[in-house]
Amino acid sequence: MRRFDIIKWLWVAGIIYTFLQGYTFYMQRQGEIAVGCSFLCAFCIFQFIRRLHTLYYLHMKMKNIDKLNGRAFERYLTVQFRHLGYHVTLTSYSHDYGADLVLRKWGKKIVVQAKRYERNVGIAAVQEVVGSIAYYKADRAMVVTNSNFTKSARDLAKRNEVELWGRKEMQKKFHIKA
Secondary structure (H helix, E strand, O other): OHHHHHHHHHHHHHHHHHHHHHHHHHHHOHHHHHHHHHHHHHHHHHHHHHHHHHHHHOOOOOHOOOOOOOHHHHHHHHHHHOEEEEEEEOOOOOOOOOOOOEEEOOOOOOOOEEEEEOOOOOHHHHHHHHHHHHHHOOOOEEEEEEEEEEEHHHHHHOOOOOEOOOOHHHHHHHHHOO
């Protein structure tokens, strides 16, 4: 049995145990304890679902990443960057001023433009993230895509010191299987 399966079943057993304890206290007319156990059970369920969601994104294959919508791709990147040790803030879906994620690590701030595309990412993505550097007071900028970049996008990124992660870089940095 894999480690993940053992952890999953331990969580399920803990949730069931907590729920049964809450029910037992409720039946014995110990209402405060029952409410406390119910809240603890709800918290455990929430944490369990959140952990499953994280594990799903961490073990996703490239063909599944290609099927994500734009916001789901941003959430995917959030999980991956957190796994790499960054503190990640997901910006609002609209009016994001050119950055989808704001990363912090070692006192540095990095703005990220996420593009889940079927074709090559053009110059507009680099222009957006360059504009977001001043707004977010960032030290660096990057564009991450499941695709690749046009020549003009690579040229502009080089001039503005914007880091580009295309499909191959994503697979390498996040250890994604093809």
